[in-house]
Amino acid sequence: MTVPMRTPQEARKELLRKGVPIIKWAKEHGVPRSVVYGVLSGRLVGTFGHAHRAAVLLGLKDGEV
Numbered sequence: 001m002t003v004p005m006r007t008p009q010e011a012r013k014e015l016l017r018k019g020v021p022i023i024k025w026a027k028e029h030g031v032p033r034s035v036v037y038g039v040l041s042g043r044l045v046g047t048f049g050h051a052h053r054a055a056v057l058l059g060l061k062d063g064e065v
Contacts, residue, residue: 005059005060005061005062006058006059006060007060008039008040008041008042008058008060011040011058011059011060012040022036022037022040026054029053029054029057030053031050031053031054031057032050035050035051035054036054036058038051039051039054039055039058039060040058046060046061052065053065
C-alpha cells in the first residue's frame, strides 16, 4: 500500500488538525524535535538518519524506517 506524499505544510496542518504538538510527536517517534522542525521547515531533506525517519513517518517521502 502506498501512502500519498505530503508537503511539509500539509504534514504540519495534519498535526494541528489532530491537536498533536510537534514536540510530543517527536518524542513519541524517537526523533529529536530540532530534526522534526528542520524537516517541516524544509531545512532538512530527510536523506539519512533521524531526518529520514521523520520524513518517512510524516509522509513527506517514500521509504522504510
